[in-house]
Amino acid sequence: MLSHTSQKSAQTLLRGASRCIRPAMTTRGYAEHARPLDKTTTFGGKTTVTLIPGDGIGAEVSESVKEVFKAVNAPIQWEQVDVSGMEIGDKHMEDLFRESIASVKRNKVALKGILHTPVERSGHQSFNVALRQELDIFASLTSIKNLPGIETRHKNVDFCIIRENTEGEYSGLEHQSVNGVVESLKIITREKSERIAKFAFAFALANNRKKITCIHKANIMKLADGLFRNTFKKMAENYPTLECNDMIVDNASMQCVSKPQQFDVMVMPNLYGGILSNIGAGLVGGPGVVPGCNMGNEIALFEPGCRHVGLDIKGKDQANPTALLLSAVMMLRHLGHHAHADLIERAVLGVIAEGKTRTRDVGGDATTQQFTRAILDKVEQL
Ligand SMILES: NC(=O)C1=CN([C@@H]2O[C@H](COP(=O)(O)OP(=O)(O)OC[C@H]3O[C@@H](n4cnc5c(N)ncnc54)[C@H](O)[C@@H]3O)[C@@H](O)[C@H]2O)C=CC1
Numbered sequence: 001m002l003s004h005t006s007q008k009s010a011q012t013l014l015r016g017a018s019r020c021i022r023p024a025m026t027t028r029g030y031a032e033h034a035r036p037l038d039k040t041t042t043f044g045g046k047t048t049v050t051l052i053p054g055d056g057i058g059a060e061v062s063e064s065v066k067e068v069f070k071a072v073n074a075p076i077q078w079e080q081v082d083v084s085g086m087e088i089g090d091k092h093m094e095d096l097f098r099e100s101i102a103s104v105k106r107n108k109v110a111l112k113g114i115l116h117t118p119v120e121r122s123g124h125q126s127f128n129v130a131l132r133q134e135l136d137i138f139a140s141l142t143s144i145k146n147l148p149g150i151e152t153r154h155k156n157v158d159f160c161i162i163r164e165n166t167e168g169e170y171s172g173l174e175h176q177s178v179n180g181v182v183e184s185l186k187i188i189t190r191e192k193s194e195r196i197a198k199f200a201f202a203f204a205l206a207n208n209r210k211k212i213t214c215i216h217k218a219n220i221m222k223l224a225d226g227l228f229r230n231t232f233k234k235m236a237e238n239y240p241t242l243e244c245n246d247m248i249v250d251n252a253s254m255q256c257v258s259k260p261q262q263f264d265v266m267v268m269p270n271l272y273g274g275i276l277s278n279i280g281a282g283l284v285g286g287p288g289v290v291p292g293c294n295m296g297n298e299i300a301l302f303e304p305g306c307r308h309v310g311l312d313i314k315g316k317d318q319a320n321p322t323a324l325l326l327s328a329v330m331m332l333r334h335l336g337h338h339a340h341a342d343l344i345e346r347a348v349l350g351v352i353a354e355g356k357t358r359t360r361d362v363g364g365d366a367t368t369q370q371f372t373r374a375i376l377d378k379v380e381q382l
């Protein structure tokens with residue numbers, strides 16, 4: 001049984017989850033999450049969505065999404081905020097960051113690229129992480145699925161990574177107690193472990209998934225990951241129809257690259273999600289093809305599932321826009337625009353399956369613009 005206070009928050013969450021998650025009705029079986037649609041900003045049949053292109057390849061792949069949305073007449077009005085994580089300490093950027101948060105809070109739905117966080121500077125919190133914490137978009141979802149046409153070592157890969165998005169190793173609490181000794185705090189709370197476990201089970205049921213694996217390192221972090229794992233196990237008692245197991249993160253990484261078909265839904269603390277979503281992306285074609293989203297009780301923010309900035313190819317017209325396009329497809333489904341979502345998805349997957357026009361990351365030589373053009377042509381044919 002859950003404690004009294006936890007029961008209360010679990011009940012709140014239950015209400016949130018039941019309205020937050022609707023069954024998938026998708027051609028690819030992507031999760032469809034939803035928040036009450038009446039809270040979106042909709043005028044004249046168009047829903048206003050915050051667009052944060054981000055750094056690196058963000059501008060180019062966002063351009064691709066905008067072109068495709070225009071071609072299919074998707075009922076979306078973009079509210080674009082060009083915030084960047086590159087300019088540390090810049091007052092204008094801090095203002096834009098606040099503006100992006102205000103915009104997402106207002107619109108409740110966003111599409112986002114990735115903001116860069118320089119490794120070498122201290123005293124600068126990642127805008128990506130700050131955004132997730134401030135908006136309390138606590139559940140990160142990455143869909144790892146083979147795309148027909150992209151040759152991979154493993155076939156029939158289809159699993160979802162659900163990652164706690166607001167605490168754990170990303171708490172940003174570090175200090176040097178004495179010179180040469182750094183303490184970095186990982187925060188795991190029962191409340192947030194319960195809400196992510198609850199989310200994962202509700203998600204699995206709503207999306208006709210059969211099995212949930214909790215990933216942890218409770219053999220070493222007995223208190224922190226022990227709490228995460230025990231909370232998951234308690235929650236599992238409420239879901240007798242779902243098969244549950246747990247796995248240490250080291251083994252899970254090995255299992256992922258050797259027998260990925262054993263996984264269906266995986267739930268885990270923050271950093272393990274970052275690592276496993278990257279391993280997962282490697283299984284199915286790389287960061288350019290994996291979509292994702294971040295869900296809160298009211299806000300949904302869609303962004304590429306393994307969150308790469310791509311500074312090295314910025315402005316070179318080489319980026320694969322598929323990850324952002326498929327994230328945008330998830331967003332359209334979230335908003336109930338199924339016909340537009342299906343059309344874009346069929347066009348994107350159709351071009352990939354044909355294999356004539358492919359970006360370099362998946363073995364071709366097409367530019368971002370050529371790949372986008374091929375999708376637009378495909379839309380015309382469908
Ligand atoms: N460095 C940062 O500022 C941030 C890093 N991260 C995380 O750190 C990890 C590694 O990040 P980085 O080293 O910055 O990786 P990165 O952004 O340099 O990406 C790695 C490689 O994948 C390629 N790539 C990524 N997306 C692509 C696309 N759509 N099309 C074609 N090629 C693409 C890049 O060009 C690059 O060669 C990731 O897991 C990411 O989630 C997350 C947010 C910010």
Ligand SMILES: O=C(O)CCC(=O)C(=O)O
Nearest residue numbers: 116117126128129274307
């Ligand atoms: O924002 C960052 O700099 C890193 C965040 C990260 O690793 C992630 O979003 O997966």
Ligand SMILES: [Mg+2]
Nearest residue numbers: 274275306307
């Ligand atoms: Mg990461």
